[in-house]
Ligand code: NIG
């Protein structure tokens with residue numbers, strides 16, 4: 001249910017606009033002290049002084065007490081629905097094993113696929129719900145969730161149905177955007193026959209169209225290389241999906257360039273993107289979604305955020321929460337890593353987690369900033385200074401989360 005709410009005494013800090021903010025403009029935030037925000041039926045209808053505020057019958061009130069109010073965070077890349085866990089692999093990596101060699105031995109994604117096949121739809125949902133609740137506490141109001149631990153029709157369908165039911169059941173606390181990631185790994189029975197597996201995924205697409213907004217692919221050496229990824233994504237586009245790619249995560253393969261060629265909404269990871277890939281993405285307006293928690297957890301170099309921004313690209317930040325490469329959905333740590341290791345300014349990280357995250361989900365007209373007409377999704381911090389965000393390394397400084405005009409989380 002969409003709520004009616006007044007947020008009084010707010011120090012509003014927000015990017016402005018209804019599309020991705022590119023390049024150095026990502027650092028431009030609007031800051032307005034002593035503000036009232038009025039939300040009617042879930043939509044922001046007024047931002048200004050208290051005297052001019054319109055009346056809304058039956059509206060709730062929250063006093064921000066001069067603290068910072070940001071747009072709700074958008075986590076535009078997660079794999080938060082899955083069976084099992086993989087702590088053993090984490091320990092192997094601590095001892096020197098690599099993510100790809102574990103995957104090539106039949107572990108990694110395939111190990112989660114095996115566990116996901118065994119789990120019921122209800123079990124998958126219950127586990128995912130726990131993560132969604134934690135994300136709400138950290139200020140997330142919109143989250144993208146991928147399938148991709150099925151790799152066969154029935155299990156992909158089970159995952160997408162579980163995501164659809166979560167979207168319905170959680171619709172008063174968080175918005176969920178579903179993505180079909182059938183091309184997450186090549187199952188053992190298709191080893192050496194990747195293009196036949198791509199044929200199978202293309203056959204499935206029409207049946208998943210109503211369950212997913214995006215189609216994504218793990219475009220990587222020895223997984224789905226450029227030609228297979230291109231064929232898959234072109235078919236996805238013909239089936240009405242919007243496009244995303246896991247691109248240039250482990251090696252430089254040309255995923256950045258492919259995302260530009262196909263006019264994908266976003267290309268994600270990009271730790272090893274080429275210079276040409278950056279230029280082409282900037283020119284095509286593809287959002288570069290960077291996932292610093294994954295680089296941190298895999299001990300890989302961070303994605304070149306500064307190069308993207310300096311070349312005029314729009315950068316989004318997301319968590320990549322998943323049971324393998326990055327078992328963390330920490331928004332506070334994402335912010336700290338982006339500022340400390342990727343040299344993004346605090347203002348740029350805020351834009352990357354709000355308006356540009358929204359653009360990475362093709363939702364920048366509806367969410368991602370505090371402006372009249374947008375959905376009433378807000379985060380109230382425990383401080384009157386937004387610059388404390390990265391300073392609280394890995395610690396949550398969100399006081400309250402508001403989704404669609406309802407207070408969904410009030411932290412002590
Ligand atoms: O974004 N690299 C591909 N997919 C995920 C990891 C999934 C997993 O390891 O379970 C990623 O890193």
Ligand code: FE
Pocket residue numbers: 077078079246320322
């Ligand atoms: Fe991912």
